[in-house]
Amino acid sequence: MAATLSLTPPSSLPLRRRSTRPLLRRTSTTIRSLSSPSPSPPATTLSQDDLKKIAAVKAVEYVRSGMVLGLGTGSTAAFVVAELGALLSSGKLEKIVGVPTSKRTFEQAQSLGIPLSTLDDHPYIDLAIDGADEVDPFLNLVKGRGGALLREKMVEAASDKFVVVADETKLVTGLGGSGLAMPVEVVQFCWKYNLIRLQDLFKEEGCDAKLRLDEGGKPYVTDNSNYIVDLYFKSPIKDAAAAGKEISAFEGVVEHGLFLDMATSVIIAGKNGVDVKDK
Known part of the structure; x- marks a missing residue:
């Protein structure tokens, strides 16, 4: 992080924490799924990056002016940060503050003019948006193949809501099931x-x-x-x-990299549209 960011939490800011939840609630968790089909069939097959961008744009719909946002790391999160920068530049969003989860994200957000801070100065985050490497049927995740798992978990655990963006290739029946790291x-x-x-x-x-x-x-x-x-x-x-x-x-x-019972919504883009799963 840049040296200009304060690392001392202001004394007037209370530390608010969301309620502690058990790691897994397979017997009581309800997953609601809302599908948003594409307006018309695509002329060509969508690439994985196309799907990531579609999911990222959908996730940014959760953002409101004045929010403190956790900014994730990785290729999907980069689309989210780019969209936030564009909305700020156009005046459609105002007075947001981003808490980045890596040096890479910090540099991208800073280049787009997104105001940035740290967990020390903003220990309560309204919303975090990030990608995932795997998503199971209970919305548990594998994350961290981009190398930022520690900061991601710290920021996302401090967030009131955690929205995950992914393409359909990230869906697994059980964590570790993709055979990837x-x-x-x-x-x-x-x-x-x-x-x-x-x-x-x-x-x-x-x-x-x-x-x-x-x-x-x-x-x-x-x-x-x-x-x-x-x-x-x-x-x-x-x-x-x-x-x-x-x-x-x-x-x-x-x-x-096991992110268990943390996601509140998962947005999955596929060839037939966008599927939003909420807890």
Whole structure:
């Protein structure tokens, strides 16, 4: 973050927290789905980026002038930030404040003239909008393949509402079911020790744990100077709530990419239109 942002919370600002909820409520959670079909069949097949943009534009409809917004990280979130910048520039939105979840998002939002702050100065966030790597039928998520899982989880946990934008390829029957990475942020000290423990923890799921590398072949370093161990599952995680607790209990683990019972709405764009699922 830029050095000009204050890191001292004003004494006059009370810390408001949304009510604590259990990690999973499979027996009591009600998911409502509203479909919005496309006005007319597209002339050509929509790309994944086209679908992400459609979902992002729909998500920004939740934003109102004067809101404090959590700004997510990743390719889908970038479309959200771009749309917010355009609405501010046109005067359709006013007096919003963004709390970015990564240096990348900070730089994009700053370039678009979006006023920015931090959780220290705005510990209560009206609405967070972010993408997801996986979405299960209960609106639980895998996030963090963009490397910002710690800041994303902090900002989104502080938000009154958390709207997720995704394309239909992100839907899974169980978390870990895509076969792609489920990230775990770990301290650099003895990272291999934790990589082995994480892989052993999920033997039944056929887990393969790998240290994330950057484009130069060196360990990828997060905005918080940590490493990421990516977990690849041959079968979905059997109990995501229990898995999250066990991962968090490992010394040296900073955060994991299981975002459980956090999303209040998920907007999914597909070839037949937009599907909005609400809790």
